[in-house]
Amino acid sequence: MPEIARALHVLAVVLWIGGVAMVTTVLLPEIRRMHVPAERFGVFHALERRFARQARWTVLLAGASGFYMTWRYDLWGRFVMAEFWWMHAMLATWTVFALMLFVIEPLFLDRALARWSATRPEAAWRAVETLHRILLALSLVAVAGAVAGSHGVNLLAW
Numbered sequence: 001m002p003e004i005a006r007a008l009h010v011l012a013v014v015l016w017i018g019g020v021a022m023v024t025t026v027l028l029p030e031i032r033r034m035h036v037p038a039e040r041f042g043v044f045h046a047l048e049r050r051f052a053r054q055a056r057w058t059v060l061l062a063g064a065s066g067f068y069m070t071w072r073y074d075l076w077g078r079f080v081m082a083e084f085w086w087m088h089a090m091l092a093t094w095t096v097f098a099l100m101l102f103v104i105e106p107l108f109l110d111r112a113l114a115r116w117s118a119t120r121p122e123a124a125w126r127a128v129e130t131l132h133r134i135l136l137a138l139s140l141v142a143v144a145g146a147v148a149g150s151h152g153v154n155l156l157a158w
């Protein structure tokens with residue numbers, strides 16, 4: 001069973017972080033190039049809606065499978081050991097995305113961005129691009145650290 005959980009965990013991470021990489025490195029720069037600031041958010045929301053739905057269930061699946069493995073292998077002790085920084089990186093990445101997708105965006109960010117983009121569209125767009133770059137960087141550090149770490153190699157001590 002934990003092997004199945006690991007396979008599901010990686011599948012969820014591939015779909016979710018792969019989508020974040022696509023949005024950050026392809027979609028956002030192309031929308032910037034092809035549209036004036038006032039149009040960008042409309043285009044972005046139309047294109048991103050399906051991915052946001054996909055991101056919600058892949059985040060849930062990655063979290064459930066991750067916690068299941070932690071419980072089955074009894075890995076809780078890793079969270080107090082610095083050499084398992086990549087466990088913290090996974091948990092931090094997951095927490096930030098879960099909060100964004102399930103709490104901050106629906107309750108507050110969507111409306112705040114709509115208001116901001118109506119008055120200062122260029123600044124609002126830059127903030128969206130920067131936020132995506134930071135989240136992608138954090139995710140990639142977590143992926144690299146976790147793949148190496150779960151096979152016994154601490155990338156930071158290399």
Ligand code: HEM
Pocket residue numbers: 006009010013017062063064065066067069070075090091093094139140142143144146147148149150151
């Ligand atoms: C609630 C959050 C999460 C928990 C509790 C969790 C837990 C785990 C556990 C227990 C493992 C197995 C470690 C081992 O075999 O020593 C694992 C592997 C892995 N996790 Fe997570 N994880 C979480 C979120 C994430 C996120 C957000 C990412 C990516 C950004 C991620 C990427 C990976 C990868 C790539 C592996 C390695 C798979 C392999 O090479 O076998 N995890 N995770």
